Amino acid sequence: DAGVIQSPRHEVTEMGQEVTLRCKPISGHDYLFWYRQTMMRGLELLIYFNNNVPIDDSGMPEDRFSAKMPNASFSTLKIQPSEPRDSAVYFCASSLGRGGNNSPLHFGNGTRLTVT
Amino acid sequence: LAKTTQPISMDSYEGQEVNITCSHNNIATNDYITWYQQFPSQGPRFIIQGYKTKVTNEVASLFIPADRKSSTLSLPRVSLSDTAVYYCLVGVNRDDKIIFGKGTRLHILP
Numbered sequence: 001d002a003g004v005i006q007s008p009r010h011e012v013t014e015m016g017q018e019v020t021l022r023c024k025p026i027s028g029h030d031y032l033f034w035y036r037q038t039m040m041r042g043l044e045l046l047i048y049f050n051n052n053v054p055i056d057d058s059g060m061p062e063d064r065f066s067a068k069m070p071n072a073s074f075s076t077l078k079i080q081p082s083e084p085r086d087s088a089v090y091f092c093a094s095s096l097g098r099g100g101n102n103s104p105l106h107f108g109n110g111t112r113l114t115v116t
Numbered sequence: 117l118a119k120t121t122q123p124i125s126m127d128s129y130e131g132q133e134v135n136i137t138c139s140h141n142n143i144a145t146n147d148y149i150t151w152y153q154q155f156p157s158q159g160p161r162f163i164i165q166g167y168k169t170k171v172t173n174e175v176a177s178l179f180i181p182a183d184r185k186s187s188t189l190s191l192p193r194v195s196l197s198d199t200a201v202y203y204c205l206v207g208v209n210r211d212d213k214i215i216f217g218k219g220t221r222l223h224i225l226p
Contacts, residue, residue: 004159033214035216042216042217042218042219043160043203043216045214045215045216048214091159091160093159093160104150104152104162104165105152105160105162105214106162107158107159107160107161108159109157109158109159110157110158110159112157
């Protein structure tokens with residue numbers, strides 16, 4: 001079990017540029033979650049998918065953020081255009097089942113995004 | 117998702133047993149209690165889950181009283197490497213949202 005794989009581990013970009021974060025969930029998991037973590041706001045749920053379908057994106061900060069899951073083994077989170085306030089660590093997590101009762105989340109090691 | 121309350125931070129010394137208590141007064145009948153551990157520069161890691169009484173694994177023990185309105189994560193003989201943030205989560209929303217609180221920042225001193 002390779003775990004949840006995220007890339008890149010670090011991303012530094014200039015304000016206004018497009019940023020794409022990638023995630024490969026654990027094979028067989030049917031739920032995928034994107035979180036953002038900052039010191040001020042802690043871990044924030046941005047969006048989650050069930051069987052590749054976006055279920056709730058109410059946590060996405062604004063229209064500059066978009067996420068896709070074209071198949072069961074790949075998801076992207078895109079920010080266009082990026083702004084300095086988007087600087088954070090972005091985590092992807094997957095689970096078998098709803099991720100709460102008896103089906104814990106498995107997190108990747110995150111992508112540290114810095115927008116200058 | 118049942119609301120949880122846990123201490124913001126705790127300090128302890130190497131070799132001590134550490135107990136972190138989480139309150140969840142409105143836990144639902146079918147809710148499980150799950151604890152995650154997060155080291156700096158890593159994603160949260162599942163450490164233990166339980167429904168009632170006591171659960172033990174190679175990392176920790178989880179004690180849940182009969183009324184299930186609280187739970188205690190017990191870390192035996194901690195070391196410096198146990199310095200981390202520990203999150204307590206209870207259940208899941210009907211709409212599947214998994215919301216993390218602020219967690220407990222545990223600092224182990226030599």
